[in-house]
Amino acid sequence: MIPMVDLKVQYEALRDEILEQITEVLESSRYILGPKVEELEKEIAAYHGVREAVGVASGTDALNLSLKALGIGEGDEVITTPFTFFATVEAIIYQGARPVFVDIDPETLNIDPGKIEERITERTKAILPVHMFGMPADMERITEIASRYNLFVVEDCAQSFGAHIRGRKTGSFGDAGCFSFYPSKNLGAYGDGGLVTTDDAKIAGRMRVLRNHGSEKGYIHHSIGLNSRLDEIQAAVLLVKFKRIDHYLTLRREKARFYTERLCSTVQCPAERNGFHHVYHQYTIRSPLRDRIKSYLYEQGISSVIYYPVPLHLQDALKGAGYCRGDFPVAERASREVLSLPIYPEMERADQERVCEAVRKAVA
Ligand SMILES: *Cc1c(COP(=O)(O)O)cnc(C)c1O
Numbered sequence: 001m002i003p004m005v006d007l008k009v010q011y012e013a014l015r016d017e018i019l020e021q022i023t024e025v026l027e028s029s030r031y032i033l034g035p036k037v038e039e040l041e042k043e044i045a046a047y048h049g050v051r052e053a054v055g056v057a058s059g060t061d062a063l064n065l066s067l068k069a070l071g072i073g074e075g076d077e078v079i080t081t082p083f084t085f086f087a088t089v090e091a092i093i094y095q096g097a098r099p100v101f102v103d104i105d106p107e108t109l110n111i112d113p114g115k116i117e118e119r120i121t122e123r124t125k126a127i128l129p130v131h132m133f134g135m136p137a138d139m140e141r142i143t144e145i146a147s148r149y150n151l152f153v154v155e156d157c158a159q160s161f162g163a164h165i166r167g168r169k170t171g172s173f174g175d176a177g178c179f180s181f182y183p184s185k186n187l188g189a190y191g192d193g194g195l196v197t198t199d200d201a202k203i204a205g206r207m208r209v210l211r212n213h214g215s216e217k218g219y220i221h222h223s224i225g226l227n228s229r230l231d232e233i234q235a236a237v238l239l240v241k242f243k244r245i246d247h248y249l250t251l252r253r254e255k256a257r258f259y260t261e262r263l264c265s266t267v268q269c270p271a272e273r274n275g276f277h278h279v280y281h282q283y284t285i286r287s288p289l290r291d292r293i294k295s296y297l298y299e300q301g302i303s304s305v306i307y308y309p310v311p312l313h314l315q316d317a318l319k320g321a322g323y324c325r326g327d328f329p330v331a332e333r334a335s336r337e338v339l340s341l342p343i344y345p346e347m348e349r350a351d352q353e354r355v356c357e358a359v360r361k362a363v364a
Contacts (some may be wrong), residue, residue, distance in 0.1 A: 102115045
């Protein structure tokens with residue numbers, strides 16, 4: 001079976017260095033908030049050209065803590081996309097705020113900036129764009145709208161580590177950039193992990209307190225926080241992989257180009273936009289024959305996944321939000337047509353060729 005992603009090949013290539021780094025942590029007896037987390041935070045902040053980065057327990061908590069640090073809560077509205085992973089919206093609801101959906105752009109599958117303004121009310125506090133599959137959302141237009149209406153911008157960068165718009169990285173446009181180190185993400189740990197980038201030292205300071213039970217000094221608590229810290233072992237693993245991240249992203253883009261060259265006359269391939277540097281966390285095609293392609297690939301021993309089969313406004317868990325079928329036709333249609341194909345930096349040419357041939361045969 002050709003898997004969506006093979007984490008084992010990367011581990012094998014890095015094994016000695018990773019085990020050495022983990023051993024160093026184990027020998028040091030510093031397991032929580034130690035020098036590895038600090039080093040990783042510094043390096044990732046520098047990589048993004050921002051002042052601060054704060055390691056947290058997961059991408060979901062990066063979103064939770066960012067919204068909380070910005071004071072978003074009960075009665076507030078946050079504008080976001082219905083075509084994303086559930087965690088994006090979970091974080092909004094967890095703060096007691098209301099997600100307000102805006103339909104997506106049919107090419108990029110990211111929030112459509114042209115439809116944001118009509119959904120802004122006096123309760124709107126923030127815009128939360130997601131850089132879907134590694135393609136940057138249109139941050140220039142989004143931050144322009146946000147500054148005109150005095151709104152915060154929180155970027156969901158869980159799928160876009162390393163993506164940029166004309167050199168400016170995702171996660172450096174908004175008030176906060178939220179990253180996930182879930183093992184299969186572009187920069188993946190060996191467990192859960194996340195991080196927030198911000199250029200605002202005050203927001204970073206609040207986040208450091210919130211991730212540690214609202215405590216600045218031992219057992220003195222000025223606010224209600226969370227236990228949400230990135231641990232030293234994960235940071236050690238991430239430091240090893242971070243050194244190579246640009247190389248991994250180059251390889252992902254090479255695999256993507258290979259697919260696009262061979263498949264673009266058969267199915268709709270991911271959009272590339274001038275100046276937008278897509279990092280292909282997923283390689284996602286679209287076709288009205290999606291279900292047929294998926295089952296044919298399966299028969300041929302090839303994995304593929306539908307990210308995401310049900311847009312968020314139609315999820316049972318969000319029934320109370322008052323949305324119905326037809327509200328966001330572009331997102332609904334995308335959910336019926338998208339299919340993500342196997343892609344990872346070490347993927348073999350021959351496997352990619354097999355995938356292409358199977359897609360072409362399925363359509364024929
Ligand atoms: C993975 C992901 C998250 C959540 O990250 P975790 O680290 O799994 O909590 C949030 N948003 C998007 C778009 C994701 O892909």
